[in-house]
Amino acid sequence: MVGTKRRRDEDDTDEGTPRKLRARITDEAPDELGPLEAQTPSRKGRTQHLAENGTPRSILKKTGLIDGVHGTPKSTRRLVFETPTKSANHETPNGTPTIVRNADRSARRKSNRRILERTLNGAGSDEEATEDEDILAEHILGEEAEDLEQAGEDSTHEVPVPDTPSKRGRGRPKGSGKVGRPRKARSPTPPAELPPHEEYFWQNRPGGTKTSNNTLSAQSLLNHDEYFQAMQSYEDGHALEMHFLQELHGRAYHQWMFELDEGFNICLYGYGSKRVITERFTAHLYRHLLESAPYQGTKKTPKIVVINGYSAGTTMKDVLMTIASAMVPAGLKMPNQPAALLDFLLDHLSTHPSAHPLPVILNSIDSPYLRKSPAPSMLARLAAHPSINLVCTADTLNFPLLWDVGLKTQYKLLFHDATTFATYDAEIDTVETVNDLLGRSGRRVGGRDGVGFVLRSLPEQARGLFRILVMEQMALSLIEGADFEQYDEPTATAKSKKMVPVKNVPESSQGVEYRVLYHKAVEAFVCTSEVSFRTLLKEFHDHQMIESRKDAMGTERLWVPFRQEELEGLAEDLAREAF
Template identity: 40%
Template sequence: MARKKSATEAPALRASRKRDLSPDPYDIPEENETPKRRKRSEATVAVAADGSDGDENGTIEASNPTIQLTPAKRRGRPPKSATAGTPKAQATTPKRRAQKPLAETPIRLNGTDTPSRRNIADRSARRKSARALIDRVIGGEVSDDEVEGGDIAREIYESSEEEDEEVQEEVAVGEGEGEEEEDAQEPETPSKTPGRKRRTTTRKRSPTPPRDLPPHEQYFYQNKPGLARTSNNTLSSLNLLTHDEYFTIIRQLKDPHAANVTSLESFHAESFPQWAFELSQGFSTCFYGYGSKRRLLHNFATYLASQDPPTQKIVIINGYVRTLTQRDIISTLASALPSSSSSSSSSAPRPTTLQSLLTTLSSLSPPTITLTILINSIDAPPLRRPALQSLLTHLASHPAIHLACTADTPDFPFLWDAAQRASFNLLFHDCTTFATPAPCELDVVDEVHELLGRKARRVGGKEGVAFVLRSLPENARALFRLLVGEVLVAAEEGQGGGGQPGGGGGGDEEMAVDYRMVYNKAVEEFICSSEMAFRTLLKEFHDHQIITSHKDSIGTELLSLPFRREELESILEELTT
């Protein structure tokens, strides 16, 4: 290699190489110059570099010999490592590099081994991308669209690189030595170098992303392959919260922003007359923004009620209640209507379908009554079903029905298509409240545990159960007590199996009891007299998700309670006292 010649060429080459690196929009342009990075790459290469690249130019070629870190390879390529050490020697004229790869790479690759079909395909894609990369280096100018194409090319090049690594090594080993081979290898080395380099950089770059990226760019940046590296830390050392602990702490916790939240809410409250006016003009209103708007809506209801009580009925629908059904909504609405004694059919049953509800509403002879429907969390999962949304659409389009709703997620506009949107006739108001969602709206502990893949438990632990049971008749409570007792006994017996408390799913399933057995006991204790009654009671529990049932392999129905042992014990304690 003519040192003299390359000395003049070197700067130009360097420049073009650098350009090759930088077009990646996410790369920090000066990354080659940052001392930290250099240190890193030098460290990886320390063995191969042999200390010979103490000079500035070394950085560019430095990571080239990373391959040679594996001792096996080293023996095959002594001359190469030498050249790598003196980078100037490698800096040839760009022209030569352009021609060689085009002519030689394919032959060589095909000649040395007989790759599988997939390998060939991969490689040809890779070859093309390599060519594209090299062309670009030589072409010098990098236009905008080239940047994108170049990235894809490099992406392809890199993705196949790893698989090909083995093969390449062999190729490298199998190659002869000397000047000519040196040249022949060129196409591989330089194009690989930036690729390699980049990969190490993306992997090791500081996790702080480049700032000021628009969201879509963020998305592509963060979904770059190879970037999703996270540590292997787990939460195992952390004692996860239980419902009890969560509620105990949160009760003591003082929200530093409580005053601000209140004033924000009162600011929204100032718009009540405006909203009422909008409703009266046949619009529906939708309040969106971060924070629970339940209190706001409640206050709005109070305001509305204070306005004109006689002709107005207000129905609040809680969209977040998981057991929500169409029937519930319709029957509540129907019961809100004054009993239609004046209308013809005396024995008319309560309307059960939407149509009958609407006709009842239209046929009300005394001067029209307005039915105001306020919906908490219209975008809550239980309400997201298309059937329910179309029900609401129909309701909203009735002139005597006013509808106001709150939306908690940023994606709520996707709930409706254009036709539904038109019949809702919605006006949107930004009602960011920053208010904490109430426990009924958001079961924090369960949400988090579900998110983490832990088994979630419904109905806010033992307090939820207590609350549910309080609203149920005496014999339901007795049945639940019986059930808890049986489950605990079963758990005691099955202790040998070793269901650890908090161990998740496995433990729960062992604590199941036979349906028949429970029924018999219930009959014995005069809790119920027939299977029908027994089923009815169980249904109630099911609705509140405080029991679960499943069939085992033989088909016996098993009942279990989705609580941990300690919780069960405290529930039992509470029930018996």
Template identity: 25%
Template sequence: MESNDLEEEEFGFSRNYFLAKELCSSSKKSARKVSDINLVDEQELREAYAKLEFKHEKEINNLVNSYQKSYAEWVFMLRCGFGLLMYGFGSKKVLIEDFASTALTDYSVVVINGYLQSVNLKQVTVTLAELLMEQLKTQRKLDNHPKNQQPLNTQSMDELISFLDGPHLEGGDSFVCVVVNNIDGPALRDSESQQYLARLAACSHILMVASTDHVNAPLLWNKKMVHTEFNWYWYHVPTYAPYKVEGIFFPPILAHSGSAQTVKTASIVLQSLTPNAQKVFKVVADHQLANPDGEGMPLNNLYTVCRERFLVSSQITLNAHLTEFKDHELVKTRRNSDGEDCLYIPLTSDALQKLVHEINQ
């Protein structure tokens, strides 16, 4: 009897427990939202962050400089066919760029900043091919390469990679080095970008040095990419340096997105474009400001205006500018009620006016 009483008591306790949980779950849920949290303005937070004095700056510089004694070994590993992957806590941007500028002076170097929100890998590959072609021409070892070939910037990625991996040199003395800051960054984290980077790293005339910071970065690659294409040689090089440059393009967690920072980022990107590209962008911006309630500027209208102002000579030229704008997320496309493709700039009117003002200066 005592055993049955004990079992009944335990059953009653369990039943009451689940009844209580059921009552809790059916009660009114909290109406609080993340958006209700009073967050500081992003620009204000960044200004406060900029005023902070980082500790141990001297020790950090000494640590980074201490890696210079390994530069000769790193160059040797590159010449042996390995890709160098630098990992460890702290920004490694200064370290690997110093390595490239001091130890890789015999090679052409192209830097890819994976911490940016977008990277045009096609343009990077075109640049690599152009640099290699210049080396081959200088050494007069381009005899086996087909002449009168179509311009590099009109070739496909497969054609460009084939050129970079082609048997142009018997001695194999021509190389172009690719330095990738944050190969696991947001601009390169998709599968297609990693596949292209792996194929580039496997090319016979490409040397690759990269840094990684995300703990799950190895999940981006399969066995073939790690051991055959990238052929990584891992180096643990903690620097404990702050991610100053890398953090500029990321909104702080404790701040709401401010238009000032968005305008600043867009302005930085526009300054890197050609004057004609900036003027084409301003055409879209002026149209959007003049029609704030519109659905965007139709592509045909944009081409007509740009032709009249002698900003572009053909639709191909305009498309090249638009591709650059879209890659940098300066403009987006949507269809209007008439089914036309229209361009619009994803900024508020106030932010767009500030950006246009900066362009005009």
């Protein structure tokens, strides 16, 4: 409001002193604009107007040509905040005809007229509005880049003005990025000293990373035998230091026992397998318990439950059953469902408290098998019971995210860094994991030869079905491959035939639909009923020759987990009836 008032005063003095032509011209245009806006007070009109006038390049330049000095972006800014009511008093601009003419010629006038026309015709559709907004946004973004150019241009005042923004299409002007700001040469290493969040965006910038199309040859990856053979002869150069680390953690056993005694539970984290530590700690605990009250001098032995969360298929039921076997006398009948069993256990622990809390050693509490929904909360309830002492290890980086505040309180964990650098021998099946990682799980069956071996032992129909599946899959990938041409170009670095890149299939449509395969199989007289079809598939499943998954639509899809070249080889073999 202060602004408008001031401007009014200015105008008033203008009437009295007609010498101030230049100042007037700049003031003129907005006054003219006022009534127009009054007619269309909608937001749409505003934004259009804003978009038109907010383009610093064209309009500013033209006004700059006319009144030389005042061609700064500020004057256009004012327009935006003009209120329509104010200039109603100034219906007729009081300037002399020359001024009017001059003003008429000004680019601003022209653009204002354009806005008037547009709003009057009702042409200001939403689309246009948004388009203009886009352009405005681009200009705001581009301003930085253009500043450099502009600075140069402004100083000369004679640079020809580019056409109005309405004529320019969508998107940033072609040259603006490169001319205005010389693009930094991309370096293969990230710029140092970026704050973490910036680094994240740097890493995730669109189209940021270019990787080569090189692939690993099938021979270079080791299979289980080769891997173990290679590992047997390997000696770690840091065995001594690793031993020292373990020794260091060993000194804390007594402290941990004290913490357990005080009702806390313990969680060990850090890089390296912590199995060694828990194992030794268990032994230590065992000896300690053996020498203390209820066991000393008797034949009874303390019970310590050890759970290897990392081993495949560990379930809450296993965990609870083992704990129950340690706590509950053998004769008692126990419920079968895990939830009920847990209730029963906790109840039993409360009513029959033992001489000392039962130690439960849990390796890898964050393993995929114990991560899913009921397991963490059940473990938490278990850990919260005073008669249970939980010592667990966690391997993944983000394991604290498994627990919300409530669970964390129940767990009552104390965390200790137990970095060992020991290898995860028991936790990871290296060969398998790498094959999974690279999508080569087919190697599990022993490759093509393995499949051949299995197929030879199966009846004729099975071979037929497998052939159909392989053919279908290849046909599918051919179709899909057409869409993914860019990956088909052989790379310059591909040295041997084996290095030819494989057509890639998007995850969603990988594999053959179950229904389709069944119908094909029936047509080929491989099987007559779904039951026999299933039997055949099961055989393949058991030998891990096929994999299945439900896709996003819920349809089951089957595929042979081989890469393209291996598939081709398979198909050849099958066609030759080599098996």
